[in-house]
Amino acid sequence: MIEFDNVTKTYEKNEKDALKDINLRIESGEFVFLVGRSGAGKSTFIKLLLREIDATKGVVRIKGHDISKLSKSQIPYLRRKLGVVFQDFRLLENKNVYENVAYAMEIIGRPEKKIRKKVPLALSMVGLSDRMYHYPHELSGGEQQRVVIARAIINNPSILICDEPTGNLDPETSKDIMRILLEINRHGTTTVVVTHDMNIVRLLNKRVLTLENGILTGDSSKGGIANV
Amino acid sequence: MFNLRRSTIRDAGQSLRRNSLMSLASIISMTAALVILGIFLVITMNIRQVTQHVEGNLRIQVFMTQNCTQQQKDALKNYLEQNNLIKSVQYESKTTALKNFSKQLDSSSSLAGTINSKNNPMPESYIVRAKNANQLGKIKSQIEKYNQQGNTGIEYIKYGRDYIQALTNFSHFINMFCLFVVIVLSVISYFLIYNTIKLTVFARRKEIGIMKYVGATDNYIRAPFLLEGAFLGIIAALAATLAVRTGYYYVLGYLSGNALLPITANLASPSALIGKIVIFFLAYGILIGTIGSHVAIRKFLDV
């Protein structure tokens, strides 16, 4: 589903590579943690997947397609296959929960009828059926993050990408969020979760990729988690 | 290119309300720019109308000698009709010339009585009108060249040149001045719209980021902003049209009430003029509005 072939990313202003010679494969339906210290290159990895930035060297493939070959006007269609969840929730403050989720369908031109049917389903999946008409400022952090997850999956992405989805949440709430992500993964969505939270990583016993200074130093599918 | 769904219109509307003060400022400025533009347009259109009227009467008259032959006349007529700078060639006989001349004289004048068809002293002539008044001078020198062959039967070539030159120079000057004013005002309006839209884009940059992550196309993201810019342009265009219309009626009323100025008959009719102006203003407002928005949002689309 995701392939990195000798991928190096060097930001223009920096001498050091943010990512260096990364080689990895993530299969369809996998659940993968990506861990590493601050500045290790985790967000850079995600930005490459979203083609927010281009690799300096190497090839990034999604579903077998080299995404650097996509023209600028094709990028939106790539992103429709990828659901994204960020640490800062990035909800629209002037829209209620329902509208925030419906928005993601409106944007890609889904018909109103479909939207009315699907949004409540997604919201019930993340356990927010009773918060549909609340505004973001009327929700707790965990609830806001669940809205973001509902928005990320509303268009049935093949891959769900989360950059520190629990970074701002307490341990209990983090576990709730993880449960939701696992549930989504169980339905077949390939899931990549960037996190600092080693407790959760240990608890879940999933594949763990470790980045250190831009180098992939550990892959639990090939033996052991590196210490972070 | 416009992806006009309900949410697009709703977003444009919301944003206009949110930035109502800035929107109002840019509408007012653009209206002011268009009103000034309108004043110059009205003046230019009227000058063009008057010059066209005068130009329509501009002509070269080629007078024949008293004893010219039919052959000479045919040859000249042929020559003139082959010249493609010339719009029309009209023959004026001795009788017509005399009639026209008598009309200008007082009927009680003693001269009128003494002249009749027998001793008609008026010459025959050809009246030449140009397709373009600027080329009358050229046509004249061509006819003069023709006359140099000799034996053409031409007595005299009459052409009121200085008068024409002054008029065309003046309308040229007005046109250039107008062009200059239009350019300056367009630049001002463009920057006003640009800044208004940039503010609304900035206020919604978070939303734009989300749209990009969810996979909205650039055109989809752009549409409400372009719509907003176009809308500002349209409002300004309509307001300016109303102002120019009211002003023009007022001025016309003043001029026609003033008996010393019998020029109103030759001025452009208000309805025709306003019809032209409203279309021009709308096109202008929409163009400046959408281009301004387009440039304002471009930077924010690079995510």
Ligand SMILES: Nc1ncnc2c1ncn2[C@@H]1O[C@H](COP(=O)(O)OP(=O)(O)OP(=O)(O)O)[C@@H](O)[C@H]1O
């Ligand atoms: N736009 C940029 N321009 C220049 N350098 C950048 C840019 N973005 C990131 N970097 C650098 O690249 C390196 C990797 O950054 P990245 O954001 O991928 O780290 P991270 O692992 O996500 O860290 P964190 O856990 O703090 O989010 C850092 O050294 C950072 O300073």
Ligand SMILES: [Mg+2]
């Ligand atoms: Mg990061």
